[in-house]
Amino acid sequence: MGLHTIVIHGGAGVIQPSMGNRDRLDPCHQGLREALDAGFLVLDQGGSALDAVTRAVASLEDNSLFNAGRGSVFNENGYHEMDAAVMRGDSLKCGAVAGVTHIRNPVLLARAVMEQSGNVFLSGKGAEDFASRIGIPGETDSYFYSRERWNQWQEVRKVHQDPGKGPERFGTVGAVAVDQKGLIASATSTGGMINKIPGRIGDSPVIGAGTYANNATCGISCTGYGEFFIRSVAAHDVSCLMEYSGLSLQDAMRRVIFEKIPSLGGSGGMIGVDAQGRGYMVFNTQGMYRGIRDSSGRLETSIFGDP
Amino acid sequence: MGLHTIVIHGGAGVIQPSMGNRDRLDPCHQGLREALDAGFLVLDQGGSALDAVTRAVASLEDNSLFNAGRGSVFNENGYHEMDAAVMRGDSLKCGAVAGVTHIRNPVLLARAVMEQSGNVFLSGKGAEDFASRIGIPGETDSYFYSRERWNQWQEVRKVHQDPGKGPERFGTVGAVAVDQKGLIASATSTGGMINKIPGRIGDSPVIGAGTYANNATCGISCTGYGEFFIRSVAAHDVSCLMEYSGLSLQDAMRRVIFEKIPSLGGSGGMIGVDAQGRGYMVFNTQGMYRGIRDSSGRLETSIFGDP
Numbered sequence: 001m002g003l004h005t006i007v008i009h010g011g012a013g014v015i016q017p018s019m020g021n022r023d024r025l026d027p028c029h030q031g032l033r034e035a036l037d038a039g040f041l042v043l044d045q046g047g048s049a050l051d052a053v054t055r056a057v058a059s060l061e062d063n064s065l066f067n068a069g070r071g072s073v074f075n076e077n078g079y080h081e082m083d084a085a086v087m088r089g090d091s092l093k094c095g096a097v098a099g100v101t102h103i104r105n106p107v108l109l110a111r112a113v114m115e116q117s118g119n120v121f122l123s124g125k126g127a128e129d130f131a132s133r134i135g136i137p138g139e140t141d142s143y144f145y146s147r148e149r150w151n152q153w154q155e156v157r158k159v160h161q162d163p164g165k166g167p168e169r170f171g172t173v174g175a176v177a178v179d180q181k182g183l184i185a186s187a188t189s190t191g192g193m194i195n196k197i198p199g200r201i202g203d204s205p206v207i208g209a210g211t212y213a214n215n216a217t218c219g220i221s222c223t224g225y226g227e228f229f230i231r232s233v234a235a236h237d238v239s240c241l242m243e244y245s246g247l248s249l250q251d252a253m254r255r256v257i258f259e260k261i262p263s264l265g266g267s268g269g270m271i272g273v274d275a276q277g278r279g280y281m282v283f284n285t286q287g288m289y290r291g292i293r294d295s296s297g298r299l300e301t302s303i304f305g306d307p
Numbered sequence: 308m309g310l311h312t313i314v315i316h317g318g319a320g321v322i323q324p325s326m327g328n329r330d331r332l333d334p335c336h337q338g339l340r341e342a343l344d345a346g347f348l349v350l351d352q353g354g355s356a357l358d359a360v361t362r363a364v365a366s367l368e369d370n371s372l373f374n375a376g377r378g379s380v381f382n383e384n385g386y387h388e389m390d391a392a393v394m395r396g397d398s399l400k401c402g403a404v405a406g407v408t409h410i411r412n413p414v415l416l417a418r419a420v421m422e423q424s425g426n427v428f429l430s431g432k433g434a435e436d437f438a439s440r441i442g443i444p445g446e447t448d449s450y451f452y453s454r455e456r457w458n459q460w461q462e463v464r465k466v467h468q469d470p471g472k473g474p475e476r477f478g479t480v481g482a483v484a485v486d487q488k489g490l491i492a493s494a495t496s497t498g499g500m501i502n503k504i505p506g507r508i509g510d511s512p513v514i515g516a517g518t519y520a521n522n523a524t525c526g527i528s529c530t531g532y533g534e535f536f537i538r539s540v541a542a543h544d545v546s547c548l549m550e551y552s553g554l555s556l557q558d559a560m561r562r563v564i565f566e567k568i569p570s571l572g573g574s575g576g577m578i579g580v581d582a583q584g585r586g587y588m589v590f591n592t593q594g595m596y597r598g599i600r601d602s603s604g605r606l607e608t609s610i611f612g613d614p
Contacts, residue, residue: 092571094539098405099430099510113357120534126432176565187572199433200426203404208540223449227427231399233515236540237547244551264399 001253003277003294004180006039008032008056010066010289011171012223012269025303028065032291032301033058039175040293049185049219050088050111052240053175057084057187059106060173064146067171069105072144073155074189077198080144082191083205084110089184089213096205098123099198103131107189110205112136121205122232140258172204174221176213178274184273186211186235186280193226208236217242217277218249223288224261224268232260238272249274253282308602310584311487313346315339315363317373317596318478319530319576328591331611334374335518339598339608342366346482356526357395357418360482364391364414364494369502371453373596374478376412379451379498381460384505387451389498389574390512391417396491397541403410404511405430406505409445411437414496417512419443428512463502479511481528483520483580487612491580493526500533509533515543522582525556530595531568531575539567545579556581560589 010032016263039056043049061069072080081093084106087095095114098121109131113122122130128138172190177186188204188211196202203210203226212235213219220235227233234256241252253272261268269283271290276285281290281302291301317339342609346363350356368376379387391413405428410416416438420429420488429437435445479497486492495511495518510517510533517533519542520526521555527542536542541563548559559580569591576590578597588597588609596606 094538099433114543116506118534119504121508121513121538122504122506122507123508126406126504130504197424197426197429197433197437199429199431199437203426206428206513206515208513208543209535212540227425230427231401232513233519233540233543234541236515240544240547240551244547295349 002178002275003179003296004043004179005044005273005277005279005292005294006052006056006175007037007177007271007273007279007281007292008035008039008060008290009221009223009269009271010060010282011252012172012283012285012288013171028289028303029301031060031063031065032289036293036301039177043177044295046180046269049179050086052177052179053187054086054107054111056175057189058105061105061107061173061189065171066173067191068173068189070144071146072148073149073194075196075198076178077190079141080191081198082106082189083202084189084212085205085207086110086114086130087185087207087211087213089215089219092121092214094207096121096207097127098201099204100127102128103136104139104143107187109136109265119226120207147214153194172221172223174271176219176221176271178273178275179275182215182275184213184215184219184275186213186221188221203229204239206230208233210235212236212239214239218272220270220272222268222270224285225266228261228264230266232256233295234261234270249278250280257282257284259267308484309582310602310603311350311485312580312584312586313343313350313359313363313482313484314578314580314586314588314598314599315342315367315482315577315597316528316530316578316588318477318479318592319592319595319599335596335610336608337582338367338370339596343598343608346484349483350486351602353487356395356484356486359484359486360492360510361393362417363412363482364480364496365412366555367400368412368414368496373480375480375496375538377451378453378456380456382499382503382505386448387498389413389496391496392491392508392512392518393417393421394514394518394520395518396522396526397431399521400426401514403514405508405512405603407434409435410443411446412448414494414526416443427514455603456500460501474585479530481530481578483526483528483578485526485580485582485584489522489582490523491520491522491526491582494522495528510536510541513537515540516576517542519543519546519547520578525579526534527577527579529577531576531592532573535568535571535573536575538565538571541568541577557587560587564591
């Protein structure tokens with residue numbers, strides 16, 4: 001019997017210690033901790049890893065500090081387009097949404113796609129129509145508005161043209177967990193890249209790229225410059241390195257994050273959990289908002305530091 | 308020095324020999340042959356595999372017999388939503404579009420996304436806006452209309468509810484090639500499942516699921532019940548089975564199509580080419596529109612028969 005474990009992230013990127021005044025970082029640690037506890041409680045009470053990861057990700061989506069759900073960044077046309085995915089490692093069932101604009105918790109819609117739609121991937125207005133058919137109401141624009149995100153967007157529009165450059169241009173939230181019955185699940189949600197062109201889909205909702213779960217190997221959720229994670233099929237590559245090459249989860253994650261993604265010019269990070277409940281957080285950026293809690297008593301939230 | 312080879316498909320599914328009157332099948336063979344020749348000519352003249360696969364797929368998109376481009380099936384709301392992707396195996400660069408409604412050749416737009424957008428995956432109106440910015444004009448609804456597709460749709464609406472059941476409910480076109488310099492490329496394009504709900508994205512534009520290319524291993528394009536190919540990350544799985552487990556292309560394709568996809572309840576097929584120019588066509592359905600041509604003189608088009 002392994003541990004039950006949840007690992008979460010709130011995005012990776014150019015997070016410099018110089019940005020680290022306590023006024024700013026304490027609420028981030030607190031948000032990570034709340035999400036971690038919400039997910040861990042599910043596991044500890046014997047609930048499913050799928051419930052745990054959706055609970056944790058929904059908590060991060062509800063927190064305007066993170067780029068997902070309520071805190072999603074503005075796209076080039078001044079609105080929000082969100083992507084999310086969930087996957088369960090026993091049946092390999094999964095659900096994903098892309099380009100939804102008014103959904104409070106895209107991760108819950110992704111789960112509904114998995115469980116109720118007969119499809120796995122819905123986008124745009126079709127995804128929102130499905131949401132209203134099954135009783136998930138839309139939020140207003142004002143729910144997703146914050147002065148800070150607006151100012152960030154104005155700053156980026158003035159200064160930067162390349163959607164991959166600049167401070168905190170990408171952010172994502174995610175969770176992976178293994179429960180007491182050995183089910184592995186993964187979930188990822190994002191507002192995408194700030195000032196992205198409308199219609200751009202990142203790696204988060206692409207099964208195998210930003211999100212993957214397989215009880216035989218691991219659960220993975222990625223964050224970073226999504227285009228490189230799609231080209232690398234990063235999350236599934238970790239699973240295949242374990243299944244076919246016999247690498248440990250940690251070695252497989254390190255191979256992808258420190259060798260494969262950088263060889264293409266990309267940056268970012270990922271969290272992972274294996275069937276024994278070992279959790280890892282790996283990134284090649286200056287920081288990654290992250291946290292882990294398991295049944296051995298391990299409990300950490302971190303932002304900077306060695307990956 | 309290996310062969311230069313192109314392999315194409317025009318969809319797999321419930322294609323019964325009883326459907327095989329010559330009036331119907333001859334034009335299919337002819338369409339496959341035209342696409343094959345268009346792509347092979349590029350290879351034979353020393354052109355790139357990327358040009359070859361986009362040329363071949365565009366030819367199939369222009370042929371109203373196949374479910375992609377002009378011949379795309381109707382969705383639940385009575386219009387067309389098309390998906391496509393391309394990938395090149397040297398740089399792992401790729402481009403994909405989902406849910407475009409008025410693009411004559413989605414495969415060419417996917418290529419433009421790869422080469423001109425700075426992103427890899429664009430959907431819906433954003434993808435069409437990108438198309439008009441770079442000078443790809445939209446087609447009218449009438450370009451995509453055919454009496455036969457309309458009647459098919461009416462039939463399906465009357466009889467079937469499950470989007471995976473029934474005759475020829477899915478179809479896709481694709482091509483994989485290796486050129487004289489050893490570049491492998493893949494391309495896939497589809498109108499998706501007939502009567503699909505708006506916004507549904509299949510495996511074709513999902514890099515790693517329906518489309519993948521890597522010079523170190525293979526190029527793959529899939530067709531079938533797309534949800535199962537997404538859950539299996541089917542195209543990338545073939546590549547990983549080769550790279551990490553040392554399987555041949557043929558054995559890896561057979562593992563995925565005859566073991567992994569059916570174990571989830573799915574059906575379909577895929578075409579593949581390796582760096583030596585060996586091409587394979589594998590399917591677990593009753594037929595797959597397919598063809599292969601290589602520099603050894605091999606030239607075939609087939610619909611039924613042993614995979």
